[in-house]
Amino acid sequence: MIKAIVGGAGGRMGGRIIHMLAGAEGIVLAAAFEKPGHPAVGQTVGEAVGLPDNKLKIAGSLAEVLPEGEVIIDFTHPEVSLKHLRQAAPAGKAMVIGTTGFSAAQLEEIRNLSKSARVVLAPNMSVGVNLMFKVAADIAQVLSSGYDVEIVEAHHRLKKDAPSGTAMKLAQVIAAALERDLDKVGVYERKGMIGQRTDAEIGIQTVRAGDIVGEHTVIFGGIGERLEIIHRAHNRDNFARGAVRAAQWIVGQPFGFYDMQDVLGLK
């Protein structure tokens, strides 16, 4: 039985991951933790996430529970996930990181740490979005000229990072398929007398409103037609199920840096 530790247990994703673990086979919730001082610390998992039979107490840090599991599932904040990986890697623990909004320097440190650790890092753990990454790249290769690429993402008002990690990954895979440098062609907002759109640019636009779970649209806009691919998350359970699947998968892998396409066998 794989023993999992869930970070950010009082958060939107942490709670759903704990629910998905409760229904999963071959993996069990061994410990859960939150930020020191968070109201969920000291509560039972049952009280915090609505699983009345679970009497496990939520700890106030990863350090307190690190020996109790072999894989940590972490959906928190970029600097927090990185701090946790710095603790997990030397202790020989695997990590599944769903957090988004990492800087380039933070990503480089994660890649370096995964030379001696097992890490899955993915901005979106749903099956649909990971298939969308693949399809978007394929479409871009076919519609490589005469079609303008725009990505629109919409999320709930509480989301802290923008554009979403998923929108950034869509932009990266499309830019790679088109052999364009995203740092040069990415356009993240438009206002004023901006002039005509360039052929090469890839627009990435952000909507924040109410309780939208997560929507991603890629538009390939041509003259006289446009092709759109859309993913809509109806709730957070697909992400949480993906995180549990990644945790089951990663413990048997060699040290390395993996994404959800590795987990799903989509490469």
Ligand SMILES: NC(=O)C1=CN([C@@H]2O[C@H](COP(=O)(O)OP(=O)(O)OC[C@H]3O[C@@H](n4cnc5c(N)ncnc54)[C@H](OP(=O)(O)O)[C@@H]3O)[C@@H](O)[C@H]2O)C=CC1
């Ligand atoms: N990969 C994927 O499929 C998905 C990724 N995400 C990403 O996951 C991340 C979390 O999203 P979401 O659950 O909505 O956010 P929440 O803010 O609801 O949850 C994050 C939780 O982590 C807690 N936290 C902060 N610091 C620590 C710490 N040191 N130790 C333990 N816990 C800590 C937060 O506490 P506090 O609120 O007090 O700071 C909060 O409870 C985001 O980056 C989001 O973009 C979201 C959905 C799917």
Ligand SMILES: O=C(O)C1=N[C@H](C(=O)O)C[C@H](O)C1
């Ligand atoms: O913060 C969220 O909620 C989500 N974040 C992820 C992202 O930034 O891509 C994935 C999902 O769309 C929900």
